[in-house]
């Protein structure tokens with residue numbers, strides 16, 4: 001199978017490369033513009049350990065740089081994009097260009113050049129807005145009303161809907177994943193995005209953490225390998241998955257508040273670090289836990305990795321790869 005992974009040296013992309021490389025029959029091409037700080041380390045790791053993976057340094061929107069690969073692909077996993085709400089508010093134009101415009105160029109080019117390919121889009125739980133009207137502690141399914149807050153919410157949400165509509169109108173094999181918080185090795189967590197990896201890094205370096213809000217926000221945390229297995233299942237069962245959007249997260253068993261994660265880390269590292277508090281960020285959900293019923297029913301997927309087990313793997317990786 002020929003697989004094209006956009007954003008392929010990012011966190012999810014690198015892990016997708018690792019898992020899909022296990023099948024020697026897979027030929028993988030990565031497209032990435034190397035814009036995220038620190039991802040060149042993932043690129044080096046892939047070059048050293050998986051020399052057969054072809055890495056093309058290019059923006060997703062510059063199709064001519066990889067048109068041959070796109071046209072021949074059986075599967076495209078579209079992960080490239082601007083990933084932080086905060087950055088989208090500071091620079092909405094940049095967010096629009098990277099998340100909507102370049103995604104559209106990719107999707108429409110596929111329609112014209114390779115409409116039989118499967119294409120997976122990594123959307124987000126942020127398409128459901130801040131969910132203030134919701135009773136807390138109620139897992140969210142795909143029937144929840146869409147409510148895009150922030151330029152990031154708008155750009156991810158618009159692209160999410162474009163992908164679904166291209167299945168409806170043009171018969172493309174698109175699948176959308178509305179992902180909760182994903183964590184694991186190869187994640188370069190920063191204050192603006194990837195909070196679990198950011199917290200573990202701060203503990204390792206004995207540096208402080210800034211919390212936006214009271215820290216009681218709850219998220220269901222999904223270990224990266226479980227997500228990539230869902231991508232694999234989707235490809236294998238495309239007739240069932242085509243044109244669908246799936247909420248996907250660690251579920252109620254892996255739901256933790258920020259403060260609970262800090263407590264776990266205090267015990268694990270046997271030290272405390274300074275915590276400060278700031279006003280809650282716009283659009284932030286007080287509670288988001290994904291109801292994974294649809295993906296369980298249609299594809300037989302469920303999260304397998306317990307959060308504490310996955311956290312150990314993330315910390316092990318950071319021990320050897322941390323950049324100060």
Ligand SMILES: NC(=O)c1ccc[n+]([C@@H]2O[C@H](COP(=O)([O-])OP(=O)(O)OC[C@H]3O[C@@H](n4cnc5c(N)ncnc54)[C@H](O)[C@@H]3O)[C@@H](O)[C@H]2O)c1
Nearest residue numbers: 007010011012032033034035036059060080081122179182
């Ligand atoms: N990590 C999560 O918890 C999470 C949750 C929900 C949704 N997502 C979505 O999943 C996708 C992947 O997330 P991630 O955590 O791996 O992020 P990441 O930042 O680690 O990876 C994204 C990669 O895309 C590249 N990139 C950015 N803009 C590009 C462009 N225009 N052209 C080519 N390459 C570009 C970056 O250099 C980076 O390597 C993103 O679209 C994100 O919105 C992630």
